[in-house]
Amino acid sequence: MPNKQAHExxxxxxxxxxxxxxxxxxxxxxxxxxxxRAYDALQEAFVRLQNQEVKSIRNIRAWVLxxxxxxxxxxxxxxxxxxxxxxxxxxxxxxxxxxxxxxxKKERNSQIRQSLRQLRDEDRExxxxxxxxxxxxxxxxxxxxxxxxxxxxxxxxxRKRLCEELQKVGIDHxxx
Amino acid sequence: xxxxxxxxxxxxxxxxxxxxxDYFQQEMPPELLEIPEVSDEEYEKRFMQMPRxxxxxxxxxxxxxxxxxxxxxxxxxLCVCLMIGFSVSRFLKTDHVPVVNNSINQLKxxxxxxxxxxxxxxxxxxxxxxxxxGDTPLEVSDQKNVHESIDLTLYNTxxxxxxxxxxxxxxxxxxxxHKTGTNMEMSMPELTxxxxxVSKARLSLINEEENGNEQ
Numbered sequence: 001m002p003n004k005q006a007h008e009x010x011x012x013x014x015x016x017x018x019x020x021x022x023x024x025x026x027x028x029x030x031x032x033x034x035x036x037r038a039y040d041a042l043q044e045a046f047v048r049l050q051n052q053e054v055k056s057i058r059n060i061r062a063w064v065l066x067x068x069x070x071x072x073x074x075x076x077x078x079x080x081x082x083x084x085x086x087x088x089x090x091x092x093x094x095x096x097x098x099x100x101x102x103x104x105k106k107e108r109n110s111q112i113r114q115s116l117r118q119l120r121d122e123d124r125e126x127x128x129x130x131x132x133x134x135x136x137x138x139x140x141x142x143x144x145x146x147x148x149x150x151x152x153x154x155x156x157x158x159r160k161r162l163c164e165e166l167q168k169v170g171i172d173h174x175x176x
Numbered sequence: 177x178x179x180x181x182x183x184x185x186x187x188x189x190x191x192x193x194x195x196x197x198d199y200f201q202q203e204m205p206p207e208l209l210e211i212p213e214v215s216d217e218e219y220e221k222r223f224m225q226m227p228r229x230x231x232x233x234x235x236x237x238x239x240x241x242x243x244x245x246x247x248x249x250x251x252x253x254l255c256v257c258l259m260i261g262f263s264v265s266r267f268l269k270t271d272h273v274p275v276v277n278n279s280i281n282q283l284k285x286x287x288x289x290x291x292x293x294x295x296x297x298x299x300x301x302x303x304x305x306x307x308x309x310g311d312t313p314l315e316v317s318d319q320k321n322v323h324e325s326i327d328l329t330l331y332n333t334x335x336x337x338x339x340x341x342x343x344x345x346x347x348x349x350x351x352x353x354h355k356t357g358t359n360m361e362m363s364m365p366e367l368t369x370x371x372x373x374v375s376k377a378r379l380s381l382i383n384e385e386e387n388g389n390e391q
Contacts (some may be wrong), residue, residue, distance in 0.1 A: 019222075022208045035203040105202075112199050131193065132200035139216045142223055159192060 013049055016060045023143075024065055026132050030124040032072050033117045041068040041075075108171075115165035123158035130155060330374070337374040342367070 021042065028038035045068035049060065057063045116124055129135045129143070137151045144151065201209070214222070327342040344367050351360040 018211055019214075022204075022211050022213070025204070025208055029203065035205065039205045039208070108195075109199060109202065112195070127196065128200065131196040132204055134197075134213070136216055139219055142220050159189065162196075163192065 010050070012060070013046065016064070017046055020061045020064070022133055024061070024068065026128045027065065027125065028068050028072060029132065030121060030128045031069060032076065033113060033124065037072065037075065041071045044068065044071050111166065111169045111171055114169050115162055115171075118165045118168075119158065119161055122154065123161055126151065126154045127158050127162065335373070339372050339374050341370040341372065343370075344368075 024045075025038050025042050028041050029035060032038055032041075042064075045064040048067055049057070049064055052063075116127070119127075125144075126140065129140050135143075137148045137155070140151045141148045327340075329340040329342075331338045331340065344365055347364045347366060349362050349364060351362075352358075353360070
């Protein structure tokens with residue numbers, strides 16, 4: 001019986017991961033602006049979930065999100081913000097493509113990442129949900145508990161602030 | 177537009193959105209990219225079934241609510257403290273400060289009395305703080321010992337114990353000026369401090385009692 005219970009628990013965790021993984025990663029990314037770190041936090045939370053007792057958690061999604069967010073905070077406290085491997089990973093991504101394209105991609109991603117970090121969490125949240133997950137305004141309004149028009153307004157303001165930050169790092173309409 | 181050309185990116189929302197989508201596609205781990213996305217209707221249906229108040233970080237909202245509650249509590253506490261302080265200060269004022277009517281402060285005994293013997297003119301029509309001792313008659317009525325306070329303090333000296341008696345008596349005086357038809361009340365304190373040796377006082381008391389018995 002315990003084996004059966006453990007098997008059911010694993011199956012449920014896997015289902016939650018497939019169902020909520022992208023969304024939780026997006027929210028974590030909105031918090032830390034670091035793809036790898038957000039993914040590590042997600043993995044860490046699900047590993048810890050595996051070791052939890054079945055009946056001790058009522059809402060798995062909320063539990064995973066909270067654990068992952070706490071993990072992110074702990075890591076942020078311990079690690080130096082300057083030490084980052086994302087630039088190195090950007091180089092790996094485009095190893096088989098044109099070196100000039102890779103260089104351009106690396107530079108542009110770096111500028112966008114830098115600009116996103118300057119935004120508030122609320123702004124990053126709507127941008128990530130819209131452009132990383134491709135959510136509609138209606139779906140975002142359901143998830144964030146607000147109206148569609150409010151979501152559109154937040155998106156518009158977030159884009160505007162992002163443009164201002166992008167201009168600061170050197171991207172403007174005259175950049176070729 | 178070239179793949180990584182950023183010209184016009186900030187002028188056109190579509191260009192910006194395209195760049196952001198491309199960026200986030202690269203940022204998202206490949207494993208998560210492979211997970212199929214559910215439709216809006218299915219998500220909404222599932223969202224309604226889940227026991228969660230909000231998608232975005234729950235602790236952030238709890239902290240915000242807690243902060244608002246703390247601030248409101250502090251404001252209410254501050255208001256209550258101010259009200260209590262104000263009430264106490266008013267209560268103390270009315271209890272311990274003797275009431276002095278009108279412009280009593282204008283009557284100062286130490287003021288120069290160069291014109292005291294002559295008739296004084298009022299400085300203004302409303303000024304009633306001038307005591308006219310000359311042509312204009314003033315009716316003065318007084319009532320003594322309105323309020324009395326006694327304080328006893330005992331000192332041990334070389335000549336034996338001495339008792340200090342402090343007595344304050346208030347005298348209410350009412351002035352009526354026939355010319356102006358105004359009444360003015362003032363309270364004048366009278367402070368008496370006596371130093372009496374305790375043994376002598378006892379003796380005098382005993383003597384009084386003896387005299388009373390004889391009678």
